[in-house]
Amino acid sequence: MPAMPDQTDPKPADQKGGAEAQMGAPVGAGRNLLFLREEELRLAQDLLFFGYRDFTAGADQILAELGMGRAHHRVLHFVGRRPGITVGELLGILGITKQSLARVLNPLVEQDYVVQATGRNDRRQRLLSLTPKGEALERRLFERQREWVMRAYREAGPVAVEGFRRVMRGLMGPEARAQLERLEQPAPARPGPPPLARTG
């Protein structure tokens, strides 16, 4: 598991059994101090549980028809985001073990969704890219989620969207933030198709 940030000890900050959720706190007492009452945090837990579940539900449905799972989607997503990514980099992003990745990556290669190319600088590397077939599936999954997220974004409005992004970023650990920054930067100049396609 990457991104296991240092978590301070779980001090029982203001456990009162929940009754204080009803007494309105003096909210004006300093704006850098958010009053995160019990109920507010419970709500955050609920929102993340339900929201993430339904966010993934649409793509999961498509994947299930193809005998794939969410892990396959993640590979397609991040390979499509960074064509020519190495196995090691992908492992770092996903935060799983090599064996776990192999179980989804190998079928994807065998079924012609992903191609492996030998690295030019380092021939040990296997540079991963999507095939046209893989791109098509990834796009199909993307569009499904796009519509879902678009609806939520539209309903919430631009200001809310920006807030959503800020909070989600804050929920990420330092390692994930670094990964995200790397992903957000433009891919390192990969004009042509990858070299040395490996048939095997």
Add this chain to the structure above:
Amino acid sequence: MPAMPDQTDPKPADQKGGAEAQMGAPVGAGRNLLFLREEELRLAQDLLFFGYRDFTAGADQILAELGMGRAHHRVLHFVGRRPGITVGELLGILGITKQSLARVLNPLVEQDYVVQATGRNDRRQRLLSLTPKGEALERRLFERQREWVMRAYREAGPVAVEGFRRVMRGLMGPEARAQLERLEQPAPARPGPPPLARTG
């Protein structure tokens, strides 16, 4: 994608192609059509993946030490949120099958984290509640996540938090929204301890 959405937002990665976000255009008013470009949606996918993973990481760690998983946490969470909840209601909230629930619920009962009480009106029902031991564990998990979320909330600011909530709500399907509404309403007047504790 420009990163680091600090207080000011200099990045063009907004919902409308970018420029007017800097010009302070009447966002949210005139345009009901948000331009959700490719990269913006990719970012949303990334944020949800990384954010949700790291959000749960802290509690997962505690749970692993006790030989439990995320599913146990969910049961503790929702039972703690609605003491006296029936098995059927819990199934509806979690959206899993009875067998899947049984596999986590039964150990929780056996290990004295959850108690089952026979319903008064309908004696078929098993009203679930947390034992003191269960409440303690739930609170420990809660506090861990609380600190994590609190940090994100503080960094993002109150406005962002509200936006986060709106978007997450929008990501939920209609059924989940109904569940959430039910959860947000005050529990139906459950002053005393549950009746008729079932020893077996």
Add this chain to the structure above:
DNA sequence: AAAATGTGTCAACGTTGCTGACCAAACAGG
């Protein structure tokens, strides 16, 4: 030549979903 790195693979295991089938207790209505 030796060490480190990148990748692949085998074996075994755990958690958490699923389906299908069946059973038992309790309620509801004739």
Add this chain to the structure above:
DNA sequence: CCTGTTTGGTCAGCAACGTTGACACATTTT
């Protein structure tokens, strides 16, 4: 009272996706 439905429990089997440990191989680096 009898029947049908609801609520819940359970068994058996399966799949997806994560884990660890160990080992193998090619390649690069020292």
